[in-house]
Amino acid sequence: MPAASAERRVSRESIAVSVRDVGMAFGDVHAVRNASFDLPKGKFLTILGPSGSGKTTLLRMIAGFDAPTSGEIFINNSPVSAVPPHRRAIGMVFQKLALFPHMTAAENVAFPLKMRRHDARAIPEKVERYLQLVRLGGYGGRRINELSGGQQQRVAIARALVFEPDLLLLDEPLAALDRKLREEMQLEFRRIQKELGVTTINVTHDQREALVVSDEVIVMEGGRIQQKAEPVHAYRSPANTFVANFIGVTNFIEGVVAARDGALVSVAAHGRTLTGVAVGDAPATGGACAGAVRAEQIRIAPRADALDRLDTVLAGTVADAIFEGERIVYEVRVPHLGDQLVRVFDHDPVNHLQFSPGDSVCLGWNARDMHVFKK
Amino acid sequence: MTGSRSKSIVIWTFVITALVMLSAPTIVVLGASFTAGNIITFPPEGLSLKWYGAIAQASDLRQAFVRSLIVASICTIVSIPVGTLAGIALAKYRVRFARSIQIYLLLPFTIPLIGSGIGMMLVFGNMGVLGSLWPVGIACCVINLPFMIWAVTASASNLSPDLELAAANCGAPPLQRFLYITLPAVLPGVITGSLLMFILALNEFLVSLLLVDARSVTLPVQIYNSIRSIITPDLAAISVVFIASAAIAIAVLDRLVGLDIFLKSK
Numbered sequence: 192m193p194a195a196s197a198e199r200r201v202s203r204e205s206i207a208v209s210v211r212d213v214g215m216a217f218g219d220v221h222a223v224r225n226a227s228f229d230l231p232k233g234k235f236l237t238i239l240g241p242s243g244s245g246k247t248t249l250l251r252m253i254a255g256f257d258a259p260t261s262g263e264i265f266i267n268n269s270p271v272s273a274v275p276p277h278r279r280a281i282g283m284v285f286q287k288l289a290l291f292p293h294m295t296a297a298e299n300v301a302f303p304l305k306m307r308r309h310d311a312r313a314i315p316e317k318v319e320r321y322l323q324l325v326r327l328g329g330y331g332g333r334r335i336n337e338l339s340g341g342q343q344q345r346v347a348i349a350r351a352l353v354f355e356p357d358l359l360l361l362d363e364p365l366a367a368l369d370r371k372l373r374e375e376m377q378l379e380f381r382r383i384q385k386e387l388g389v390t391t392i393n394v395t396h397d398q399r400e401a402l403v404v405s406d407e408v409i410v411m412e413g414g415r416i417q418q419k420a421e422p423v424h425a426y427r428s429p430a431n432t433f434v435a436n437f438i439g440v441t442n443f444i445e446g447v448v449a450a451r452d453g454a455l456v457s458v459a460a461h462g463r464t465l466t467g468v469a470v471g472d473a474p475a476t477g478g479a480c481a482g483a484v485r486a487e488q489i490r491i492a493p494r495a496d497a498l499d500r501l502d503t504v505l506a507g508t509v510a511d512a513i514f515e516g517e518r519i520v521y522e523v524r525v526p527h528l529g530d531q532l533v534r535v536f537d538h539d540p541v542n543h544l545q546f547s548p549g550d551s552v553c554l555g556w557n558a559r560d561m562h563v564f565k566k
Numbered sequence: 567m568t569g570s571r572s573k574s575i576v577i578w579t580f581v582i583t584a585l586v587m588l589s590a591p592t593i594v595v596l597g598a599s600f601t602a603g604n605i606i607t608f609p610p611e612g613l614s615l616k617w618y619g620a621i622a623q624a625s626d627l628r629q630a631f632v633r634s635l636i637v638a639s640i641c642t643i644v645s646i647p648v649g650t651l652a653g654i655a656l657a658k659y660r661v662r663f664a665r666s667i668q669i670y671l672l673l674p675f676t677i678p679l680i681g682s683g684i685g686m687m688l689v690f691g692n693m694g695v696l697g698s699l700w701p702v703g704i705a706c707c708v709i710n711l712p713f714m715i716w717a718v719t720a721s722a723s724n725l726s727p728d729l730e731l732a733a734a735n736c737g738a739p740p741l742q743r744f745l746y747i748t749l750p751a752v753l754p755g756v757i758t759g760s761l762l763m764f765i766l767a768l769n770e771f772l773v774s775l776l777l778v779d780a781r782s783v784t785l786p787v788q789i790y791n792s793i794r795s796i797i798t799p800d801l802a803a804i805s806v807v808f809i810a811s812a813a814i815a816i817a818v819l820d821r822l823v824g825l826d827i828f829l830k831s832k
């Protein structure tokens with residue numbers, strides 16, 4: 192057998208989930224359009240997107256609750272459209288948990304084992320082991336309504352994991368929790384996922400969660416996958432203005448392409464020329480474009496000479512200063528950009544350099560930090 | 567201060583009046599049943615249990631009571647599967663014409679009982695089964711079924727559709743999902759509905775009157791027949807037994823599912 196084809200087979204076998212041109216239409220509403228991606232075994236994928244972008248719909252199709260109206264989903268390389276949900280080895284944590292209220296915590300966790308006909312004698316021991324894994328050892332006898340929100344969450348996780356599924360699906364299970372508990376649970380997910388090595392698809396609209404816990408991120412909007420990338424990559428090199436706007440705090444400067452020099456693009460905006468880096472199929476000269484600069488890439492200083500090593504320097508007036516604890520967000524009105532408000536993060540721990548609304552300031556950034564997208 | 571006091575006086579006056587009006591018949595009957603005299607009076611003349619002794623001896627009353635229990639049991643046993651399935655179907659699945667069905671279920675309340683009673687008398691009469699007890703049970707079931715369905719629908723609509731999906735995700739095929747998840751979730755409604763059906767069938771008078779003959783009189787009909795001759799305190803005593811049966815049923819309900827679900831059910 193030729194080496195190349197053997198190699199291809201190995202790489203195919205390491206794919207846990209493969210979504211091929213999947214679409215879902217509810218009448219006229221196209222909840223998901225032409226979604227395609229591969230997820231390797233053992234990876235943690237987060238689907239990120241605004242409300243109504245089709246995240247839950249995609250997850251429900253993978254779980255088998257809804258059949259795609261087009262395309263096919265493969266799990267462990269087998270097409271699954273004909274497989275009902277109870278025959279798919281998928282564990283799921285629902286947004287509203289969906290724990291069985293008339294059962295105890297232990298009975299909830301034992302339910303998948305009973306339904307999947309595991310050896311009855313081994314069940315109690317296994318249930319206890321998974322309750323311990325989610326740090327609920329000894330809580331098995333409690334009824335669901337006798338547990339706190341975070342504890343219920345962990346019962347739901349144990350129930351989804353106990354039968355060692357091929358795939359774990361999480362549909363915003365953390366959305367209802369307060370911030371502190373949510374961040375704790377995010378790390379908990381990560382720990383458990385690493386410990387068991389189970390392939391996981393997580394849905395959220397919390398960008399922080401997506402960046403913290405995932406190996407890969409998919410950003411969805413309007414039913415379409417906008418980008419699939421590693422978190423760092425999605426953050427640093429967003430594929431389009433939607434992704435740039437959705438993850439992080441980004442300023443957009445609209446203009447037209449004045450000139451191109453390889454990847455470098457000169458953008459004419461409000462009578463000035465700003466230099467940036469083209470992203471994707473960048474526009475031709477004369478085409479409308481948007482330059483995107485992250486709030487944390489912009490330096491702020493009282494005078495221009497403090498910023499003379501930066502490629503772009505603009506003067507402005509502080510319109511608002513918002514104290515956020517670990518950082519201050521300034522909104523600066525920039526006359527050269529048509530009085531646009533530019534958001535800038537400042538966290539200078541040494542000087543506690545602070546500006547007040549009305550102060551004159553200068554803003555500066557490097558050409559490589561402005562991404563230029565086609566409009 | 568005085569405003570809120572006079573308000574609470576008004577409210578309490580209403581509450582007490584209502585309680586007195588609601589409980590007066592019960593208290594009168596209860597009092598009259600313990601009389602030592604030979605005619606039904608309130609307040610009773612002296613105290614005795616002799617009329618309870620009398621009804622325990624009266625075989626016709628005893629047999630009528632047993633018949634009523636049988637009728638109530640038949641009605642309940644039939645209504646449990648029918649009402650549970652219909653209630654779940656109406657609450658959970660997109661049944662075609664669900665609205666019309668719900669309105670149709672109101673009909674038994676809008677048609678005078680005498681009307682449906684006569685209808686059933688004709689049907690069962692044609693079938694030649696009048697005189698046995700089961701047609702009475704079925705009739706009670708038919709006219710009271712909406713209560714059962716409502717009790718079940720109330721619990722079933724609290725049931726999140728996610729629960730069944732979660733069960734499917736846990737590997738449960740459809741039948742198991744129904745048995746392990748849906749049924750336990752609607753059980754409080756089923757219990758509430760069954761006890762309600764039992765009490766209603768036990769007390770059912772008008773329809774029974776039309777469907778029974780001399781060999782199959784139920785207790786309410788028997789009491790009615792007795793009133794037409796002489797009113798003796800044994801009727802008060804048997805009424806108390808009746809009230810006690812209903813009270814026991816409600817106590818059972820409270821123990822099994824708690825009364826709040828009953829009070830809350832639509």
Ligand SMILES: Nc1ncnc2c1ncn2[C@@H]1O[C@H](COP(=O)(O)OP(=O)(O)OP(=O)(O)O)[C@@H](O)[C@H]1O
Nearest residue numbers: 217220222240241242243244245246247248249396
């Ligand atoms: N059963 C349905 N019938 C009709 N339209 C639906 C149905 N389910 C979802 N949709 C529509 O499909 C789109 C995507 O919905 P979906 O629930 O997948 O969004 P989501 O990304 O999970 O949003 P959220 O973050 O708010 O949960 C929405 O416009 C929604 O209205």
Ligand SMILES: [Mg+2]
Nearest residue numbers: 246247248363
């Ligand atoms: Mg959703």
